[in-house]
Amino acid sequence: MTRVDYGDLIPNNVDLGDDKRLERALASWQPRYLEWWRSAGPQHFASSDVYLRTAVSVGKEGWANFDYVKMPEYRWGIFLAEPAADRRVAFGARRGEPVFQEVPGEYRFDLRRLIVVQGDTEPASVEQQRHLGATAPSLYDLRNLFQVNVEEGRHLWAMVYLLHRYFGRDGREEAEALLERHSGDVDRPRLLEAFNKPTTDWLSFFFFTYFTDRDGKFQLHALAESAFDPLARTTQFMLKEEAHHMFVGATGIARVVQRTAELMRAEDSDDIQRLGGINLSTIQRYLNAHFSVTLDLFGSEGSSNAASYYAAGLKGRFHESDRQDDHHLAEASYPVDSPGDADITIREVPALQALNVMLQDDFIDDCRKGVDRWNRILSKAGVDVQLALPHRGFNRSVGAFAGRHVTPDGRIVSAAEWELGAREWLPSEHDRDVVAELMQPCTTPGEFASWIAPPETGVGGRERDFAYVRT
Ligand code: BYC
Numbered sequence: 001m002t003r004v005d006y007g008d009l010i011p012n013n014v015d016l017g018d019d020k021r022l023e024r025a026l027a028s029w030q031p032r033y034l035e036w037w038r039s040a041g042p043q044h045f046a047s048s049d050v051y052l053r054t055a056v057s058v059g060k061e062g063w064a065n066f067d068y069v070k071m072p073e074y075r076w077g078i079f080l081a082e083p084a085a086d087r088r089v090a091f092g093a094r095r096g097e098p099v100f101q102e103v104p105g106e107y108r109f110d111l112r113r114l115i116v117v118q119g120d121t122e123p124a125s126v127e128q129q130r131h132l133g134a135t136a137p138s139l140y141d142l143r144n145l146f147q148v149n150v151e152e153g154r155h156l157w158a159m160v161y162l163l164h165r166y167f168g169r170d171g172r173e174e175a176e177a178l179l180e181r182h183s184g185d186v187d188r189p190r191l192l193e194a195f196n197k198p199t200t201d202w203l204s205f206f207f208f209t210y211f212t213d214r215d216g217k218f219q220l221h222a223l224a225e226s227a228f229d230p231l232a233r234t235t236q237f238m239l240k241e242e243a244h245h246m247f248v249g250a251t252g253i254a255r256v257v258q259r260t261a262e263l264m265r266a267e268d269s270d271d272i273q274r275l276g277g278i279n280l281s282t283i284q285r286y287l288n289a290h291f292s293v294t295l296d297l298f299g300s301e302g303s304s305n306a307a308s309y310y311a312a313g314l315k316g317r318f319h320e321s322d323r324q325d326d327h328h329l330a331e332a333s334y335p336v337d338s339p340g341d342a343d344i345t346i347r348e349v350p351a352l353q354a355l356n357v358m359l360q361d362d363f364i365d366d367c368r369k370g371v372d373r374w375n376r377i378l379s380k381a382g383v384d385v386q387l388a389l390p391h392r393g394f395n396r397s398v399g400a401f402a403g404r405h406v407t408p409d410g411r412i413v414s415a416a417e418w419e420l421g422a423r424e425w426l427p428s429e430h431d432r433d434v435v436a437e438l439m440q441p442c443t444t445p446g447e448f449a450s451w452i453a454p455p456e457t458g459v460g461g462r463e464r465d466f467a468y469v470r471t
C-alpha cells in the first residue's frame with residue numbers, strides 16, 4: 001500500500017509532515033470532507049475547469065496563484081500568518097503576559113466553542129449557495145462564486161486544523177460534527193440561524209457576501225486579537241481571503257444598482273422590471289432582510305459570554321491592539337440602543353457586557369460605506385431615490401429587539417402596523433418570483449445578464465471576456 005504524504009498533498013506552513021498524530025487525524029477527515037464537498041458543495045460543475053486563486057504561502061508578495069482547477073481537486077491548505085516576535089496578550093485579565101501557544105485548561109471549553117461556531121459557518125455558506133451555479137449572470141460571476149466557495153471550504157480546514165492539533169479527541173469529534181450538521185436540516189441544522197436559510201438567487205448572494213461575509217470579517221478581526229496565538233494567526237490569514245468575498249458583494253450590488261439606474265433613466269420610470277432590471281424598491285427590501293438577519297449574528301446586546309471571552313483574552317474588539325484605553329474595560333461604559341414600551345432610548349451600560357454591540361457598531365459603520373457608494377452611483381445617474389440601512393432594531397430575532405416591532409426608520413409600532421408595513425419593507429413572494437425569473441444563466445464569455453452591469457475589470461489579471469469557467 002502506498003502511503004499518502006499529507007504534508008505534500010496539503011499546502012501548509014505548519015510542518016504537517018512532521019506531526020504524525022495530526023497527519024493521521026487529517027488523513028481520516030480529508031476523505032469525509034471530499035465526500036461532503038461532492039454531496040453538499042457546488043452542484044453540476046465538478047468536472048469544469050475554473051480559474052481559481054489558491055493560497056500557497058503566507059508571504060506578502062505572491063501568497064496565492066491563479067490557474068484552472070477542477071474544484072474537487074482544489075488544494076485546500078493550512079496557513080497561519082507569520083508569528084509576531086514576543087507577542088503579548090493585548091487585553092483582559094492576562095494583559096501583558098506572553099500569548100498562549102497551547103490551550104490553557106481553564107479556557108478549553110470556551111475556545112473550542114468559539115472555534116466550532118466559526119467553523120460551522122464556513123461549510124454552511126457553501127451549502128446555502130450550492131444551487132447558484134446554474135443561474136450565474138456571467139462566467140466572471142460564476143468564477144467568483146466558486147472562489148468564495150472553495151475559500152470557505154479552506155476556512156473550514158483552518159478551524160479543523162485547530163481542533164485536531166489542539167483539542168485531542170473531542171476536537172476530532174467536533175471536526176466530524178462540522179460535516180454532519182447541514183444548513184437548514186431539521187434534525188441537525190447549522191448553529192447560527194442566518195446560515196440555515198438557502199441563498200436562493202444572485203441578488204441574495206451579493207447581499208449575503210456584502211453583509212454576512214462582513215460579519216465574518218468583524219468576527220475574524222475579533223478572533224485575530226486572541227491570546228491563543230494559533231487562533232489569532234489562523235484568522236489573520238483568513239482575513240486576506242475574506243477581502244475578496246466582500247469585494248464580490250460590494251461590486252455585485254454596485255453593478256445591479258448601476259444597471260437599475262441606467263434603466264430608470266432610459267425609461268423615466270421606477271418600474272423597470274419588464275426591461276429586465278431589478279426595481280430599486282426590490283433591492284431595498286432585499287437589503288433590509290439581509291442586514292437584519294446578519295445583525296442577529298452578533299449575539300445579544302448584553303452578553304456575559306462576550307465579557308468572559310474578553311476577560312480571558314480569547315476574543316477582543318475590532319482593532320483591539322490599536323485602541324488607546326486600558327484594555328480591561330472594568331470601569332468603562334458604552335451607549336446601547338434599548339427599546340422601551342414606546343420608544344428607543346440610549347442607555348449607558350458596563351462596557352464589558354456590551355462587547356457584542358461594540359463589534360456590531362463597527363460593522364454597521366463599515367456597511368454604511370458601501371451603501372454610500374451605491375447611492376453615489378444613483379445620484380451620478382440622475383436618480384434621486386437612495387438606498388438606506390434600516391434601523392438596527394428592525395426585523396430582529398436575537399437580543400433586545402427580538403419580538404419588538406421596529407420600523408426601518410426606528411419607530412416602535414404595534415404588531416398590526418408592523419405586519420402591514422412589512423409588505424413594503426421585506427421581500428414579498430412577488431419580489432422573489434420576479435427576481436427568480438430574471439436568473440437566467442449567461443455562459444458566453446464577456447456576456448452579462450440583463451439585470452447587472454459588467455464589472456469594471458476582470459479578475460486575476462484577466463479580461464472581462466476571459467473564459468473563467470470551461471465546462
Ligand atoms: N443564532 O451571549 P449571547 C463567517 C446563542 S460569520 C443562534 O448573546 P454570544 C462567515 C449563543 O450561542 C462569523 N444562537 O451570544 C460569513 C448563546 O447560547 P448559550 C462567524 C445564537 O455567545 C459568511 C445564547 O444564544 N463567527 O465567518 O456573546 C460566510 C446567548 O448568546 C445566536 C463567529 O460568530 C444566533 N444568531 O455571541 C462564511 C465567531 N446568537 O450560551 C462564513 C464566534 C447567539 O445560551 N462566535 N446565540 O448556550 C461568537 O463569538 C459567538 O458565539 C456569537 C454569539 C457572536 C455568535
Ligand code: FE
Binds near residue numbers: 152216
Ligand atoms: Fe470564511
Ligand code: FE
Binds near residue numbers: 242245
Ligand atoms: Fe467569506
